Amino acid sequence: MELFDVTIVGGGPAGLYSTFYSGLRNLKTKIIEVQPVLGGKVNVYPEKVVWDVGGLPPVQAQVFAQNLINQAMIFMPTVYVNTKVEQIEKQGDIFAISTNSGDVHYSKTIIVAVGGGILNPIKLEVDEAEKYELTNLHYTILGMQRFRNKRVLISGGGNGAIDWAVELLRTAREVIVVYRNEQLTAHEAQVEKLNQHRVPILLNAEIQSFVSGTDDTVIEQVIISQNGETYQFEVDDVLISHGYNREKSLTFADSIEPKRKDDYYLVSQGQCATSVPGIFGAGDIITYDDKVGLLVGTFQDAVLAVNKAKMFIDPQADQYAMVSSHNEKFNEMNKEILEEVFTGGNK
Known part of the structure; x- marks a missing residue:
């Protein structure tokens, strides 16, 4: 002993x-x-x-x-x-x-x-979401450079999600924020930065499903539901920030x-x-x-x-x-x- x-x-x-x-x-x-x-x-x-x-x-x-x-x-x-x-x-x-x-x-x-x-990150409850985790579905960011000139959709409205959105403004080609509630809960100074850059923010919205291409492990489009309407976004990467x-x-x-x-x-x-x-x-x-x-x-x-x-x-x-x-x-x-x-x- x-x-x-x-x-x-x-x-x-x-x-x-x-x-x-x-x-x-x-x-x-x-x-x-x-x-x-x-x-x-x-x-x-x-x-x-x-x-x-x-x-x-x-x-x-x-x-x-x-x-x-x-x-x-x-x-x-x-x-x-x-x-x-x-x-x-x-x-x-x-x-x-x-x-x-x-x-x-x-x-x-x-x-x-x-x-x-x-x-442990709260996982997205969408059919077959797990298969995209090794390619372009992320629960954290390990390096900003992989998002350079990419179109990134972020799901979440708290401090974690909005902080990432602000950080990505420096490298990503476009950032889109989707949040299921009526108002973002992140710090107002960070939200204002997104507004200044005219980042699209979809409230009362959530991810419904993913569409893959020839490689069925890579997300090419995200289907979003908002107020009873359905929208489709082409993306390069998806970041889920729903807390832990x-x-x-x-x-x-x-x-x-x-x-x-x-x-x-x-x-x-x-x-x-x-x-x-x-x-x-x-x-x-x-x-x-x-x-x-x-x-x-x-x-x-x-x-x-x-x-x-x-x-x-x-x-x-x-x-x-x-x-x-x-x-x-x-x-x-x-x-x-x-x-x-x-x-x-x-x-």
């Missing part, structure tokens, strides 16, 4: 920064993520630009996620992906963590960083007392400690007075959770880690970085 000091459940920003900081505090660390890749919800919008992290210039979400992953791996944690935690049991002084693979992981402490749960189903990945920790029905854990402010001794939380899954729902708040949660886990294991430990500029763990890496700066990469 291999015993870890800290096991972090969730591989998004909160889990990744917890992983880095746990290594910084000399804790034997494992991270478990249900998705096949690390990065969490940031991967949903890979080409969005992140502006609100202090000291970091504006950066694409996919680059930001990779930076977080690289940082988390500095102290060589044990990583499990494609692994869902199904149950946590206390066995004496340690936690036994059972997963969907049948494996059991053992840990002195746990940091829950599962965000809002497991996100949130699978509450918290059934493994029923003993943790949630604050309310939506399953956010109420923790003591400044400690990130749940109602179960030895289990801590970080990121979107926890709530407390004056909780900041931004990435900067997530990083603060991660530091607090790790520090409390450290002191739970060793009550005599320092309350905080030594600052990185004085920490011997970074001495060699700092030398390499400074040499790169001074030599301009020319050794």
Whole structure:
């Protein structure tokens, strides 16, 4: 039985920064993520630009996620992906963590960083829609360039759909928005951008069916129903942005007392400690007075959770880690970085 000091459940920003900081505090660390890749919800919008992290210039979400992953791996944690935690049991002084693979992981402490749960896009309920998913029916955008000079139809009227529509104005030849309700629910500033570009917006409308050509896996036309009338649009690509189903990945920790029905854990402010001794939380899954729902708040949660886990294991430990500029763990890496700066990469 291999015993870890800290096991972090969730591989998004909160889990990744917890992983880095746990290594910084000399804790034997494992991270478990249900998705096949690390990065969490940031991967949903890979080409969005992140502006609100202090000291970091504006950066694409996919680059930001990779930076977080690289940082988390500095102290060589044990990583499990494609692994869902199904149950946590206390066995004496340690936690036994059972997963969907049948494996059991053992840990002195746990940091829950599962965000809002497991996100799965709400699929379009149209006959044979699945067969187009490998060609030109999309539920997210992994790269804007594939839509260059294309005619793209977007189904949805919330922030996700309209944000994508605005982004596509830079590359697509034409953007069409279809929404089943009477009014778009996205932020009015984004809607105004679409109006300024005279983007066709069909309200009280929804996709009825697709028409393929000689290749029956490629959509060539979309049949739209609006107020009892039927319309046909030729398209190159279709993007569905109807939101996400949130699978509450918290059934493994029923003993943790949630604050309310939506399953956010109420923790003591400044400690990130749940109602179960030895289990801590970080990121979107926890709530407390004056909780900041931004990435900067997530990083603060991660530091607090790790520090409390450290002191739970060793009550005599320092309350905080030594600052990185004085920490011997970074001495060699700092030398390499400074040499790169001074030599301009020319050794």
